[in-house]
Amino acid sequence: MIVFNRPTSAPGALQKLESAMASGKLSGDGPSTQKASEMLSELHDGAKVLLTTSCTHALEMSALLLDLSPGDEVIVPSFTFVSTANAFVQAGATPVFVDIRSDTLNIDEAQVAAAVTERTRAIVPVHYAGVGCEMESLGATAQRHGLTVIEDNAHGLFARRNGRPLGTFGAMSTLSFHETKNISTGEGGALVINDEAFVERAEIIREKGTNRSRFFRGQVDKYTWVDIGSSYLPSELVAAMLVAQLEQAALTQQRRSALWWRYQQTLGDWAQEQRVVLPLQGAPEDGAYHMFQILLPNLAARTAFISHLREREVMSVFHYVPLHSSPMGAKVGRAPFGCPITDDISDRLARLPLFTDMTETEQQQVIDAIASFRVHG
Template sequence: MADPIPFNSPYMTGKELFHIAEAKFQNRLAGDGNFTKRCHQWLQEQTGSSKALLTHSCTAALEMAALLLELQPGDEVILPSFTFVSTANAFVLRGAVPVFVDIREDTLNLDESLVEDAITTRTRAIVPVHYAGVACEMYRIMEIAARYGLKVVEDAAQGVMASYKGQALGAIGDYGAFSFHETKNVICGEGGALLVNSPTNTLQAEIIREKGTDRSRFFRGEVDKYTWQEVGSSFLPGEITAAFLWAQLQEAHWITQERLAIWHRYHCGLERLEASGAIRRPVVPVDCQHNAHMYYVLLSPELNRQAVLESLKRQEVQAVFHYVPLHDSPAGRRFGRVQGGLEVTSQQSARLIRLPLWVGITAEQQARVIDALEQAVR
């Protein structure tokens, strides 16, 4: 019997443990040491953001963004229902109401044509989620936000090294959130980053990240002592995490190219199956430069997804579904409201299967996955 093909296998460059040892030799294991500074500089140069701040997760970055928006109870934030719970939770924690808007049929991203109808006098922000590292229609979303005086927080958890019309995801809106979770392209186990895209918001972001203190200014020699300035929390990761991440960022361009090659092998190999009507392959608009974060297929409506997944499992292929739409969850019904019918969200989320994709998967293993999927949908 052939070896199982896992859905994910975290990639290591080979430099991670060396950098971790270096952090120990420097006697700096708490956050904001040399490796954190290197990561901040790399992210700023790569994205063009005014300020990048490492966090212990993308969830933490979103929570920082919610604090920076100074939301009040009852304020509304527009976002898709087809997303991870953290996208909504970050704002619910501040007393805000997530307003769920339907997604596009092609990219599964927030449908920009429906955003304006969801805006009320309580709306404060729009949160586009770049699904699978494929950009939302950001220029249209930014135009709507500017017209109504709203902020834009990009959930770019899956968007590291991806762009929209040449501009890095996460660096287009007012704030952007990255994830470096082990399932992402560039990883450190658990980790994230907040991109602050206006210099006027940098100091407040630093204060919130450092437990509400001006500790960062103290270490730069700008104040003679640091004190409690405003509401904040401990959002920064330790230096061991940053050291691991630095090894990954140094290879981020190569990692992205490897993943794109794997993605394209799937895309070519599944062309015939799409032509048969059994599946639909991902759609990437011409203005979106994606990062091959995932390869998913949408099953034909008459196929039973659970049966397909069970068939793949019997063939030693670990494929998985994705989000249960938030508006269908107990918390989503309790804390949020729905704008429109969300028919596309319900239909597409029920048809989606993600295939194994990780640096190191071989062409032979991908051929096995494709053959297994062909068998499963017969």
């Protein structure tokens, strides 16, 4: 069976884990955390980076930093992972769901502008598959109304929009190192802070509401409880693995981009004949190469496609189920304009296997299975 994903492995990880274990310092914020944070900071034009236990937790931290009150609204796409909305609901806000653009599958910037009310506090764009959202337009809307932009960049590490790294546009952005991501520690994430005004409080929230980070920097002579917070920092073992993963990032991206472009080039004729849409991509050097998704003409074709591949020992999976019409989304949020494109895309999208150490033979098996699929009707 060609699985949908195999986590990226880093040959250097075992040795780094052994040294971390031998160091006697296993809890968070040791030397491996510092090293990984510096490496991520470099990828984000020098932003402050705080490692977290997941992207979900980084989103939760960003929500706490907004000091939301009941009735405050946060604009999110309906076509996203549950955490993009849940983090803000947990912090007391109402999620306002807007639709996506049919070309990039990213939040529709015109709808965002139209969805702003007096209660809006933030916009949370998701760079789907690592293709950048319309950040200039979203930034202008945010500036006009005094809103905070938080980029959910779970898919977009290494990707750029017009040459600028994703994750550096908003006041904050969040990363995921879940096992499905290009850089993987099993579970893991980071909060990237571009607006310095959030740094000090973010450190406190991440350390159980204490000023422990200031204490370790010698800025206060004892640490104490000063704010709300939780335990969002990963152990040194996770950080050591992250360093190993980041050290081989160039190779990871090179492999993934080769696989991605092979799909794009070899599936072109088949896609045109079968009325299938292949993913959009900007400049090759700007890509994240996180996933390869295709759009079948309708739900029946998508269902038939997934089972056709399964019969040929290839696993293809769909993706997000719309949040605005989910039981929780409908209960706590609202979708002022409906989300017809989200509903449609959610039914038609299928993701192909794409993982860092996929061999050409494995990929050929996927391509052959796809080439023999015909859309009926």
